[in-house]
Every structure is written in structure tokens, then in C-alpha cells.
Amino acid sequence: MLTTIAILVWTKAIWPQRFLWPQVSGEAVFCVQTADPVMALTFDDGPHPTYTPAILDTLEEYAAQATFFAIGRHLQQHPQVAQRVVAQGHELANHTFSHPDLNRRLGPGIEQEIQRTEDLLTPMIDSLPSYFRPPYGHANLIVMQTLKAMGRPIFLWDIDLLDWSSLSVDQMMTMLAEQAHPGAIVLMHDSSPNSDGSPRTSRQKTVELVRQILATYTAQGYRFVTLSDLLARGAAQPSVTRCR
Numbered sequence: 437m438l439t440t441i442a443i444l445v446w447t448k449a450i451w452p453q454r455f456l457w458p459q460v461s462g463e464a465v466f467c468v469q470t471a472d473p474v475m476a477l478t479f480d481d482g483p484h485p486t487y488t489p490a491i492l493d494t495l496e497e498y499a500a501q502a503t504f505f506a507i508g509r510h511l512q513q514h515p516q517v518a519q520r521v522v523a524q525g526h527e528l529a530n531h532t533f534s535h536p537d538l539n540r541r542l543g544p545g546i547e548q549e550i551q552r553t554e555d556l557l558t559p560m561i562d563s564l565p566s567y568f569r570p571p572y573g574h575a576n577l578i579v580m581q582t583l584k585a586m587g588r589p590i591f592l593w594d595i596d597l598l599d600w601s602s603l604s605v606d607q608m609m610t611m612l613a614e615q616a617h618p619g620a621i622v623l624m625h626d627s628s629p630n631s632d633g634s635p636r637t638s639r640q641k642t643v644e645l646v647r648q649i650l651a652t653y654t655a656q657g658y659r660f661v662t663l664s665d666l667l668a669r670g671a672a673q674p675s676v677t678r679c680r
């Protein structure tokens with residue numbers, strides 16, 4: 437219980453400070469302003485040989501689309517899973533090659549992390565746009581300037597379900613119910629940066645969470661779309677506060 441309270445306080449009070457530079461720059465996307473009953477589910481850190489296919493099965497069952505921010509190292513290990521993501525019409529996007537904290541890198545190191553994954557993604561995604569999300573949502577002034585020079589806006593989120601934490605699926609569903617709105621970008625994880633098989637890296641809860649989200653919100657009339665589809669429906673919002 438104490439752990440849960442600590443996680444929630446930390447998330448509400450401290451976590452948003454990470455977004456200082458992306459919000460000041462005005463060049464990141466947190467959600468989209470639209471009246472259409474749509475949300476964009478996004479999955480970071482995959483592809484994973486077990487969890488990603490399980491999530492893909494559920495998405496297919498509900499005719500839902502999503503965006504997967506892949507780690508280049510995992511793309512190299514599981515290219516067939518990535519190919520299935522694309523074949524099912526989902527978007528495959530860039531989440532660096534080795535999942536570093538980019539705030540600890542300088543321009544050339546940041547560019548290299550992005551470009552290595554871009555080189556892996558390009559033959560897979562054909563002509564689709566490749567979006568970028570920095571690990572941990574960390575993007576200081578140097579990261580933002582480097583991305584601007586590369587012509588790459590960054591895609592963050594306005595609803596974080598903390599699916600990597602000790603929260604239960606019920607608690608995560610309650611968090612979503614408090615925050616869900618048309619145009620939301622929802623963060624979840626289909627893998628862990630270090631998939632060493634330890635319990636901490638399990639994403640079995642996420643697999644169950646996705647099933648409950650799709651069952652609950654599809655029944656309420658929501659549809660789940662890719663980031664491209666979401667962006668086509670309204671103005672991208674450059675700060676979290678504009679999403680609430």
C-alpha cells in the first residue's frame with residue numbers, strides 16, 4: 437500500500453518535471469485536440485517475442501491500431517515480431533538503439549542512437565513516417581535542439597499507466613478512467629529495456645491491461661488509432677496541461 441501511494445505521489449508531483457524542456461520548446465506532442473472518440477495506445481521498449489504477439493492478438497480481436505516505439509537492439513533480435521507489427525497496420529517507431537538516458541549524451545551521441553534504429557526501421561516501414569520517443573521521456577535542451585536539427589518532433593504522452601510498476605491492473609484501469617479523453621496518447625510497455633527474464637521485466641500485466649482497456653472503451657464507443665491517424669484529427673498539443 438505504501439509503495440502504491442509513493443508511486444502515485446511521485447508520478448503526480450515529480451514525474452511531470454521531466455517534461456520541462458519539451459514543453460518550453462513547444463516542439464513535442466503530448467496529445468491531440470479532437471472531438472472524435474479516439475485514443476492512441478503506444479507501447480515502448482519492444483519488440484518482445486512473447487508479450488508483443490500477445491498484445492497484437494488482442495488488438496486484432498478488437499480491430500484496434502497502435503504505435504510501437506521499438507528499441508533498435510530488440511529490432512535486431514526479433515525482426516519477425518516487428519514485421520508482424522507492420523503487417524497488421526500498426527505503426528513502428530523509433531525509441532533509440534540501446535535505450536540510454538539521452539540527457540547524458542551530447543549531440544553526436546544522440547544522433548547516432550536515433551540513426552542506428554532508423555536504419556533498421558527504414559526497410560521495414562516502407563514510406564510510413566517514423567516517430568521518435570526518448571527513453572524515460574528525458575529530453576533536455578541539447579536533446580531538443582539535436583532533434584530539431586534532425587527535423588524530428590518528439591512524441592511523449594499525456595496518460596502514463598505505470599504498467600512497469602507494482603500497481604495492479606485494476607489500479608491502472610482506475611487511473612485510466614480518471615484521465616481518458618478523446619485525443620489522448622497512452623503510454624504502456626510491451627517489453628523492458630533489459631529483458632533478462634526477471635519478474636521485474638514481465639509485461640504479463642500489460643497484456644491483461646490491454647485486453648481490459650479494449651473491452652471497456654470499445655463498448656463506450658472509443659476507437660484506437662495510430663499516431664498518424666490521431667494527428668490527422670486535430671491540433672497536436674505541446675504541453676500536458678493542454679491535454680487535461
Ligand SMILES: [Zn+2]
Nearest residue numbers: 480481571572
Ligand atoms: Zn523506454
